[in-house]
Amino acid sequence: MTAQLDTAWKPRAQALADELESRGDLTDPAWKAAVAATPRHVFVPEVYEQDTNAEWRPVDVTSPSGLNRVYSPTTLVTALADRGTHSEGISSSTKPDLMVRMLEALDVHNGHKVLEIGTGTGYNAGLLSHRLGDEQVFSVDLDAELVDPARDRLASIGLHPTLVTRDGAEGLQEHAPFDRIIATCSVPTMPRAWCEQLEDGGLLLADIQLGVGAGNLALLRRDGDQLEGRFTDRWAAFMLIRHHNERPRMLHAPADAGARTRTTSTPPNPWQDNRVVWFLAHLMGLPPGVRYGMRFDPDTRQPTAGTITAPDGSHAFVMLEPTPNGTWSVTETGPTPLWAAVERAQRQWREAGEPGWTRIGLTVTPDDQVVWIDQPTSEHQWSLTA
Numbered sequence: 001m002t003a004q005l006d007t008a009w010k011p012r013a014q015a016l017a018d019e020l021e022s023r024g025d026l027t028d029p030a031w032k033a034a035v036a037a038t039p040r041h042v043f044v045p046e047v048y049e050q051d052t053n054a055e056w057r058p059v060d061v062t063s064p065s066g067l068n069r070v071y072s073p074t075t076l077v078t079a080l081a082d083r084g085t086h087s088e089g090i091s092s093s094t095k096p097d098l099m100v101r102m103l104e105a106l107d108v109h110n111g112h113k114v115l116e117i118g119t120g121t122g123y124n125a126g127l128l129s130h131r132l133g134d135e136q137v138f139s140v141d142l143d144a145e146l147v148d149p150a151r152d153r154l155a156s157i158g159l160h161p162t163l164v165t166r167d168g169a170e171g172l173q174e175h176a177p178f179d180r181i182i183a184t185c186s187v188p189t190m191p192r193a194w195c196e197q198l199e200d201g202g203l204l205l206a207d208i209q210l211g212v213g214a215g216n217l218a219l220l221r222r223d224g225d226q227l228e229g230r231f232t233d234r235w236a237a238f239m240l241i242r243h244h245n246e247r248p249r250m251l252h253a254p255a256d257a258g259a260r261t262r263t264t265s266t267p268p269n270p271w272q273d274n275r276v277v278w279f280l281a282h283l284m285g286l287p288p289g290v291r292y293g294m295r296f297d298p299d300t301r302q303p304t305a306g307t308i309t310a311p312d313g314s315h316a317f318v319m320l321e322p323t324p325n326g327t328w329s330v331t332e333t334g335p336t337p338l339w340a341a342v343e344r345a346q347r348q349w350r351e352a353g354e355p356g357w358t359r360i361g362l363t364v365t366p367d368d369q370v371v372w373i374d375q376p377t378s379e380h381q382w383s384l385t386a
Contacts, residue, residue, distance in 0.1 A: 008064075009039050012071035016040075016096060020073065025097040028104055034130040035100065041070045043121040043153050044093050048077045056080055056087050073097040078121055079146070089239075093121045094184055098236050103127065105219055105232065106180045106205055112136060115175070115197065117168040117206070117241075118184035122150030129159040137161035138175050140168050142242050168241055171197045178202065185241040186215065188288075189384045190227070190364050198222045203229075207238045208362065210282035210384075211290050213271045218362050227364040228376065231357040235275055263327040264339060266346040268306040268318035276357060277345045283371060283382040284348070285341035287311065308338050352380050 017035040020026040026035070047059040047070070056077075060066045070076065073096050077089040103124075108114065114128055119141035128137045134154075141147050144165045151163045164172060168183070169191040176197035183194075186209035198204050202222050208231075209215035217236050220229035270278040271292045282290075287310050295305040295317050305317040314334030322328050330339050349355065352373045362384075363370045372381040 008067055009041055009071070012067055013037070013039065016071045016073070020097055020100055023073075023097065025073075026100050026104070030131055031100050031103055031127070034127045035096065037130055038123065038126045039157060040093070040096070040123055041067060042157060043123040043126065043150070044070055044076050044078055046078055048080055048089070056089075092239065093123050094238070099124055099127065101234065102182060102205055102217065102236075103131075105217075106182055106203055108132065108180055112179035113175075113177075114138065114180045114182065115172055115178040116140070116182050116184065117171070117194070118238075119147050119150050119163055120184060121146075122153050122163075124182075124184060125150065125161050125163070126154055126157070126159055129154070129161045134159050134161040138164070138172050138178070140164045140166045140170075140172055142167055169193060173197060181205070183207065183241075184238055186238045187241050189369050190218075190220070190362075192366070195222070195227055195364055198227070200224065207236065208384075209237060209240065210279065211286065211288070212292065213237060213275065214279045214282045214286075216275070216279070216357050220362060220364065225366055228361065230359075230361040233356070233358050235357065259331055259333050260337075261329060261331040263323060264318065264330045264343060265327050266318075266339070266343045268320055268328055270342060270346075271306075274346075274349075276355065276360065277342065277349050279360075280345035280349055280382075281342045283384075284344045286338065287314075287336060290338070308342075310334070310336050310338060312336060314338055348380060 014036045017032045020035060021032055026032050041061050044061060047061050048056045049059055051057055061070050075095045076093040078093055080087045080089060112132060113136050116125055116139040119125060119139040125137055125139045139161060147163050147165045154161060168185060171193040177199040178197055179199050179202045181194050181198055181204045183206035186207040188210055190206060194204060200222055204220045204227060205217060207215060208218050217232040218229060219232060220227040267273065289311040291309050293307045294303045295307055296302065297304050303320060305319050307317040309315050312335060314336035316330060316332045316338040319329040332339060355373050359374055361372050363376050369384040370381050371384060372378045
């Protein structure tokens with residue numbers, strides 16, 4: 001099987017590089033060469049997918065169909081955690097198209113030192129090492145169970161970047177400063193250590209997520225003691241950064257008493273149909289830990305409403321079918337009027353001219369982290385740290 005793999009992966013890796021180039025995800029020949037030369041299957045010996053019952057099952061990555069999946073623009077879940085009632089993916093190999101778009105956005109040049117937050121499988125560190133030389137690449141992750149196998153996989157193909165087991169929010173002070181920092185996990189605010197360990201003039205690319213699906217990648221440049229930049233055009237989301245001794249947030253059951261029904265002019269499902277509004281809603285009052293979902297008709301199993309639930313048991317559902325006058329019916333229970341924050345976000349988004357992601361920026365200083373629309377001095381700005 002090993003001999004077959006040695007011959008089977010190379011044309012697939014080249015085909016993946018060609019596909020990424022034809023789709024416009026790759027424009028730099030150096031990154032295309034890295035994709036074609038890096039055996040992704042080495043980094044994902046264990047892959048899991050969910051069946052129709054949402055149960056996780058392993059994928060045979062040595063089979064032709066498994067290899068085709070590995071060498072495709074697909075996110076691969078590579079590690080599970082037992083949550084008692086269910087299993088949950090805790091590590092993944094990011095979609096290659098997103099990886100290379102992020103790497104190209106970093107504007108890496110020969111001689112740059114790069115810090116990666118979130119080693120994961122090691123594949124991204126492999127691409128970086130092929131491009132820059134492994135002495136220029138540093139990567140951290142929380143668990144030795146991830147870092148040690150990633151180090152072995154990289155060594156098996158002749159690559160030896162510096163990999164360290166550590167809480168990613170701490171960065172890697174002993175090897176700072178870095179010309180570029182890239183995070184393959186999401187954070188609610190930019191960790192101060194990352195800002196301080198970035199070379200003046202350097203670039204930092206990270207996913208700012210205030211809630212599930214509420215955020216995007218931000219590309220920031222350091223200028224003195226502050227970082228500033230904008231969110232990227234194409235939306236992306238990563239798993240939340242993990243910390244040691246972290247306890248999952250408890251959700252109270254949605255309250256049924258005291259239901260309040262009214263109409264709203266704000267469309268349902270912003271987490272799916274208008275992610276900018278969903279992001280702004282978290283800046284304007286949605287509490288931490290909000291989850292979204294769908295309500296289904298018990299007979300047809302078709303979706304009838306979008307739902308949001310907060311940890312305090314507050315709940316809102318908005319009917320997907322509009323009323324005859326073009327509004328939507330919203331029903332809320334619990335102490336927090338969740339939909340009001342979404343309505344405020346929708347109004348401000350319209351007042352600002354319905355901005356897309358590239359009109360939204362972020363300024364990070366030692367004292368604050370401020371999201372703004374169009375310019376840092378805009379009247380439309382909100383603190384991430386308030």
